[in-house]
Amino acid sequence: MVAVLGTGIMGDAMARNIAAAGLGLRAWNRNRAADVVLTALANEKAVADVMDQAHDGLAGHPVRVQTCTVSPDGGRRLAEQAARLDVAYAEAPLLGTKEPAVAGTLTILAASPRQEAREEVRPVLEAVGTRTVWLDEVGQPSSLKLAYNAWVLATVEGVAESLTLADALGVDPHLVIxxxxxxxxxxxxxxxxxxxxxxxxxxxxxxxxxAAAKDAGLITDTARAAGLHLGIAEVVRESLRRAADDGLGRADVAATYHMSRQAAS
Known part of the structure; x- marks a missing residue:
């Protein structure tokens, strides 16, 4: 039995693929027993709060699979919480957005302090993705996810600025693509x-x-804590913050294009 806590864009798609793989599924788990509890929530605080609330429903010592993008320290804090709740823990942030989540073709970055937990969650991860990259220690998957997302967000911002530049210079921006x-x-x-x-x-x-703005903040904050100043990531963070403040938070991350066009006008 698998419990999925959080049925937003990613959680809903993963839950459907878990069910399609023939694994027993609960879409929200507070009081029912489960072998694996998968959280697909917005941030570290939401994950920690829900797991504390779900404590009484975790009888049977299930394995908790945490898929949210958090900082490396956040991943370690969530592992410590799982240990306090006497729950095995697997950190498993996802590479991919809605479309690969629906298709079941996500890449999962994973780590667990317990080898037996890896085996228990393997069928779940195989149901939601086509590739699982196992790392040695909790915190490493979150570090790799932030490095990956730094590239993703730089790509989005780069495309937005390229299209804006072409338009400003009188060239059809469709030609850039x-x-x-x-x-x-x-x-x-x-x-x-x-x-x-x-x-x-x-x-x-x-x-x-x-969500992209939240990740951009994690990227730059984690980099600063490591003594790094990531110039592109800092610019992207500011652009996404302004876009969110401008009411675009619930739009696709591609809405950062609006900010590039405003700057060009």
Missing amino acids: DVIDGSGLNSPYVQSKGPKMLDDDLDTPSFPLE
């Missing part, structure tokens, strides 16, 4: 986000801007 297609720098992500920006197709987010 066209010339990238087929080049060595092309990627499905560019071909997804670029047209969303140009078509203003932002109301059905695959990666909500408010």
